[in-house]
Amino acid sequence: MHIESLRLHNFRNYGRLELPLDERLNFFVGENAQGKTNLLEALFYAATGRSFRTRNDGELVRWGQDGFEIAVRVVHKRGAEQLHLLYRQNPKEKLYSSNGLQLSRSEYLGRFYPVLFTPEDLAIVKGSPQQRRKFFDEQISKIYPLYEAELKRFSRILRQRNRLLRQGEGVVSPELESWNEQLAVLGARIMQRRLFALRRLSLLSRLTHRRLTGGEETLVLRYRAAIPLQQGAGEAELKEGILAALREQARQEARLGQTLVGPHRDDIEFLINGKSAHLFASQGQQRTLVLALKLAEIEYIRGESGEFPLLLLDDVFSELDARRRKLLVESIEGKVQTMVTATAAERFALFRRSGRLFAITRGEVVPGEPYS
Numbered sequence: 389m390h391i392e393s394l395r396l397h398n399f400r401n402y403g404r405l406e407l408p409l410d411e412r413l414n415f416f417v418g419e420n421a422q423g424k425t426n427l428l429e430a431l432f433y434a435a436t437g438r439s440f441r442t443r444n445d446g447e448l449v450r451w452g453q454d455g456f457e458i459a460v461r462v463v464h465k466r467g468a469e470q471l472h473l474l475y476r477q478n479p480k481e482k483l484y485s486s487n488g489l490q491l492s493r494s495e496y497l498g499r500f501y502p503v504l505f506t507p508e509d510l511a512i513v514k515g516s517p518q519q520r521r522k523f524f525d526e527q528i529s530k531i532y533p534l535y536e537a538e539l540k541r542f543s544r545i546l547r548q549r550n551r552l553l554r555q556g557e558g559v560v561s562p563e564l565e566s567w568n569e570q571l572a573v574l575g576a577r578i579m580q581r582r583l584f585a586l587r588r589l590s591l592l593s594r595l596t597h598r599r600l601t602g603g604e605e606t607l608v609l610r611y612r613a614a615i616p617l618q619q620g621a622g623e624a625e626l627k628e629g630i631l632a633a634l635r636e637q638a639r640q641e642a643r644l645g646q647t648l649v650g651p652h653r654d655d656i657e658f659l660i661n662g663k664s665a666h667l668f669a670s671q672g673q674q675r676t677l678v679l680a681l682k683l684a685e686i687e688y689i690r691g692e693s694g695e696f697p698l699l700l701l702d703d704v705f706s707e708l709d710a711r712r713r714k715l716l717v718e719s720i721e722g723k724v725q726t727m728v729t730a731t732a733a734e735r736f737a738l739f740r741r742s743g744r745l746f747a748i749t750r751g752e753v754v755p756g757e758p759y760s
């Protein structure tokens with residue numbers, strides 16, 4: 389699939405924008421605060437109905453206006469589709485449509501998938517276990533929309549169980565029994581889905597990472613669970629594992645007033661040449677690792693959904709040395725439709741074969757000069 393054109397009205401610092409896009413590569417060059425990330429945000433929003441920067445849609449409305457519109461023309465294998473989103477504050481409404489036909493949010497979603505890299509994603513490596521879990525959970529939700537509801541149900545159970553633990557004031561309450569069962573059933577389901585996604589992503593990212601490092605580094609992904617993990621354990625075994633660990637930790641949990649076992653305590657470990665990336669990776673290595681994960685995600689999405697996603701790379705080149713930049717360019721060129729932003733045009737001299745260059749200045753996008 390690819391996006392043929394993007395139209396914006398009153399989105400962030402864009403008043404009106406009509407932008408034809410290249411089927412392969414699009415480069416957006418501009419100084420700071422001109423609207424580069426805003427443009428990627430609009431495309432991400434067209435795919436997911438939400439921003440990656442805020443939960444508050446009101447922030448996306450151009451200052452002093454009442455609402456925004458985003459329209460994209462998507463070309464799928466099966467034909468073209470005109471997608472349209474409208475958000476208004478007074479009266480509050482959010483409308484989704486395809487080819488003029490109004491759709492509910494859930495009917496609208498899944499028309500195309502974005503794979504986004506932003507510098508904030510470096511938190512996947514250096515940040516907290518929670519940030520890594522979030523990254524993996526998002527991957528899974530893209531493919532299995534039901535997963536989001538499972539996660540929500542799990543947090544509800546967790547909250548109620550924690551409340552009960554705190555009320556017990558150090559004594560193990562018999563009421564916990566039924567919560568343990570629910571926690572274990574749903575916890576096992578979540579772990580199962582994560583382990584499955586991790587196996588796929590681990591394989592794919594080992595390859596993409598090897599390509600990005602010119603074969604010099606080997607990446608391994610490992611799931612670190614709060615319970616012992618047997619090779620090839622199914623949902624039933626995971627559930628038993630959680631129940632057993634809960635029994636073991638009962639006293640400790642009662643004393644601390646919190647649930648110590650379950651997927652909310654798990655982590656994903658990245659090893660580069662056998663060393664923990666969390667502890668030892670350099671800036672460039674962190675960036676390379678995250679990029680490898682994102683490139684793996686492209687293959688993952690294609691495998692699961694049958695279509696290539698849209699690749700959005702925000703400020704991807706800083707901190708990569710010339711060789712890693714070149715290897716990155718080689719591994720995306722010509723494969724998926726890609727939008728890349730940067731503050732200086734010479735970064736794009738790398739892309740020689742194809743693509744369009746645009747210059748962004750204060751919410752205006754104009755074709756840049758062709759480069760040789």
Ligand SMILES: Nc1ncnc2c1ncn2[C@@H]1O[C@H](COP(=O)(O)OP(=O)(O)OP(=O)(O)O)[C@@H](O)[C@H]1O
Nearest residue numbers: 400401420421422423424425426447448449450451
């Ligand atoms: N709702 C809004 N209405 C109008 N302008 C906005 C709105 N939200 C953000 N902006 C403006 O958009 C500008 C550009 O934001 P954007 O994040 O796209 O910059 P950028 O080109 O990616 O810059 P950088 O290179 O620093 O990342 C911001 O400086 C801000 O002033």
Ligand SMILES: [Mg+2]
Nearest residue numbers: 424425426702
């Ligand atoms: Mg930016």
